[in-house]
Amino acid sequence: MPIVYALVARGKTVLAEFTNTSVTGNFPTVTRVLLSKIPPTDSRMSYIYDNFIFHYITSSTITYLCMSDDTSSHRVPFAFLSKVQETWNQEYGTQGLTAIAFSMNDAFSPLLKGLMDRYNNDPGAIDSVSKVKDQIEGVKSVMVENIEKVLERGEKIELLVDKTDRLNQQAFKFEKQSKRLKNVMWWKKVKMYLMFTFLAAVIIFAISAMACGGIDFHGCKSDKRRLM
Incomplete structure (x- = not known):
């Protein structure tokens, strides 16, 4: 499962998020720490943490972030984030600049789920959209760092992820x-x-x-x- 978690935030304020039901863990807590370290300027970056990678795009102070396992390429997560950004702007425009925490969660979380399912189950679909192709070219220059580099000295966070695939459990x-x-x-x-x-x-x-x-x-x- 390449992408397992996604959110949209303004600074440290999470406006909407979705977690794939195949995993459980404390990564929402980890992302809160990471959000506090992300600069408000427009940027895109990836942070490696154990066997997972946090990818984000920040545009106009809004951060679009997702977590994927390290077996997936950067192409799919950033194509996913670009589509999330596009969908968010279509749905809310500039409302996110003043919205309170989780005020868009009920409406946007299902959209995150739909996009996550699409890009996880059919990553080849992104190649059929030329606009996304152009956006993906920018991924080649994305900086990839270990997450420890953004933490203060002595600051520690532990990522706990439990892959509890229900179908596998049932099987x-x-x-x-x-x-x-x-x-x-x-x-x-x-x-x-x-x-x-x-x-x-x-x-x-x-x-x-x-x-x-x-x-x-x-x-x-x-x-x-x-x-x-």
Whole structure:
């Protein structure tokens, strides 16, 4: 999953955000620290943190930020952010310059989800839009730094991300239950075979005992002595 989290903020004030349901963690807290370090001037940059990368575009004091895993290229996250910026401007214009925290979250969070799904599931779609292609060219010059460079000396933040893909969990649970059911059915079959074998042995023994005059088989022993 390349992009797992996104937000739109003015300075440290988050106006809207969305977290992919496949992950949980404290990255919203980490982004608050990062937002306090981002200058208000127009810029775009990426910060590496462990196995994740924070990408952002700041334009007219509004910051568009997303977090992706380090397996994705910078092209897709910045194309995503450019589209978020375009959509935001179409929806709200300059309203974000005076809006209070999370005042646009209810309306814009679903749009973030839709864009995130689109760019995660079909990243090739960005190549069909020439305008986005031109914007992506600017990604080549984006600075990439380790996030520790923006922290004050002695300041520490710990990124905790738990990838809890529900489909994978359900698949694992189903597989585990299937194996358990298979083992139960196998043991039932073994027990049934053992029971049939035991019953067959008892029946054969009973018939033999009856034919030989009792459980000590004295009748068969007498016949054997006569033959000898």
